[in-house]
Amino acid sequence: MIYFDNSATTRVWPDVLATYDQVTEKIWGNPSSLHRLGEPAWNLLEQSRRQIADLIGAKPGEVFFTSGGSEGDNWVIKGTALAKRKFGKHIITSGVEHAAVRNAMAQLAGLGFEITTLPVDEEGRVKPADVKAALRADTILVSIMAVNNEIGAIQPIKEIGEILKDYPRVHFMVDAVQAIGKGLDDLVFSDRVDFATFSGHKFHAPRGTGFIYAKQGRRLEPLINGGGQERGQRSGTENVAGAAAMARALRKVKEGEAESVKREQAVRQSIADHLRQFDHVHLFSGLNDHFASHVLCFAIEGVRGETIVHAFEERDIYISTTSACSSKKQAEASTLAAMKVPATVAESAVRISLGDQNTLAEAAAFNQAFDEIYAGFKKIID
Numbered sequence: 264m265i266y267f268d269n270s271a272t273t274r275v276w277p278d279v280l281a282t283y284d285q286v287t288e289k290i291w292g293n294p295s296s297l298h299r300l301g302e303p304a305w306n307l308l309e310q311s312r313r314q315i316a317d318l319i320g321a322k323p324g325e326v327f328f329t330s331g332g333s334e335g336d337n338w339v340i341k342g343t344a345l346a347k348r349k350f351g352k353h354i355i356t357s358g359v360e361h362a363a364v365r366n367a368m369a370q371l372a373g374l375g376f377e378i379t380t381l382p383v384d385e386e387g388r389v390k391p392a393d394v395k396a397a398l399r400a401d402t403i404l405v406s407i408m409a410v411n412n413e414i415g416a417i418q419p420i421k422e423i424g425e426i427l428k429d430y431p432r433v434h435f436m437v438d439a440v441q442a443i444g445k446g447l448d449d450l451v452f453s454d455r456v457d458f459a460t461f462s463g464h465k466f467h468a469p470r471g472t473g474f475i476y477a478k479q480g481r482r483l484e485p486l487i488n489g490g491g492q493e494r495g496q497r498s499g500t501e502n503v504a505g506a507a508a509m510a511r512a513l514r515k516v517k518e519g520e521a522e523s524v525k526r527e528q529a530v531r532q533s534i535a536d537h538l539r540q541f542d543h544v545h546l547f548s549g550l551n552d553h554f555a556s557h558v559l560c561f562a563i564e565g566v567r568g569e570t571i572v573h574a575f576e577e578r579d580i581y582i583s584t585t586s587a588c589s590s591k592k593q594a595e596a597s598t599l600a601a602m603k604v605p606a607t608v609a610e611s612a613v614r615i616s617l618g619d620q621n622t623l624a625e626a627a628a629f630n631q632a633f634d635e636i637y638a639g640f641k642k643i644i645d
């Protein structure tokens with residue numbers, strides 16, 4: 264099997280799963296309990312928080328556990344809207360955000376917030392000047408992702424942060440779900456970023472784990488009310504095993520990060536070089552430093568994306584149409600639409616997304632499978 268769908272999800276590492284299992288079995292007390300079963304659970308939760316904070320260069324008080332990227336995105340967006348609605352109702356975002364951001368914005372629009380959705384260039388990137396031009400006295404939030412999940416474009420977070428230094432009251436949120444472990448921490452944790460969202464299952468932790476970074480002093484309203492866990496910010500009995508497993512996975516990701524990025528780049532280059540030889544292939548992801556190491560989006564003109572996905576699946580190679588969330592609904596790829604790629608071409612788009620385990624040998628096997636598949640499609644495309 265060749266698994267090239269790591270942006271959809273990653274396989275939980277065996278030692279991470281072992282941590283999860285051991286904690287579930289042995290440290291099963293409620294962290295809020297006063298008796299002696301609660302204490303080790305609380306200690307482990309806080310130890311996991313400290314580890315994650317250390318790994319991302321934050322303070323423990325700036326890390327809040329969530330159930331994943333969608334929750335984090337919804338929390339920061341709606342939590343800001345609730346906290347700052349007295350000061351303004353204007354929010355700036357981009358046309359290439361994940362559905363978790365896009366649909367949270369749509370919900371707020373229905374509640375009377377005004378959303379400015381910025382266009383992107385042909386690489387799928389926002390222009391910092393457009394952010395500047397869109398800022399108003401009543402702007403409360405700018406939400407721009409770090410790395411796009413469909414084509415891998417890296418957004419100019421640092422430059423946007425520079426602009427926002429003149430707007431200290433505006434919350435700046437970065438969806439960093441696709442950026443973690445990709446050598447991009449300097450971008451995500453530049454000093455003007457107030458909030459960043461992360462999802463454990465994208466870096467070999469179990470599904471249903473995640474966290475947000477929330478800069479000290481920045482206020483969010485909680486969305487989940489109850490017993491006041493997570494310092495009153497996110498109620499619900501904590502997923503201690505998930506937090507411990509996620510901390511372990513993050514440590515491993517960080518230890519192997521430099522090597523893994525280099526390997527991903529080599530694998531991506533090998534596949535891109537191969538694909539470029541074909542007349543009917545479009546590459547949407549660039550190979551320059553505007554793109555993360557792990558995503559390569561391409562189309563075979565005239566062949567639907569799902570047909571390509573299934574052709575590879577028959578050869579035990581797993582890729583996806585452009586995003587796992589939209590792939591089953593056969594929705595048009597929103598990033599490509601924002602890049603003004605014609606719908607007829609966007610329908611043919613598929614995404615390879617690499618992980619630290621992928622190898623050049625797998626790239627060679629993929630390229631060979633591609634030749635066979637392309638030859639099979641020749642009648643349709645010529």
Ligand SMILES: Cc1ncc(COP(=O)(O)O)c(C=O)c1O
Pocket residue numbers: 270271330331332333334336361363408410411412438440441462463464473587
């Ligand atoms: C950029 C981005 N944001 C948010 C999410 C949602 O994360 P989760 O699946 O953990 O809810 C994803 C998942 O694909 C993503 O790629």
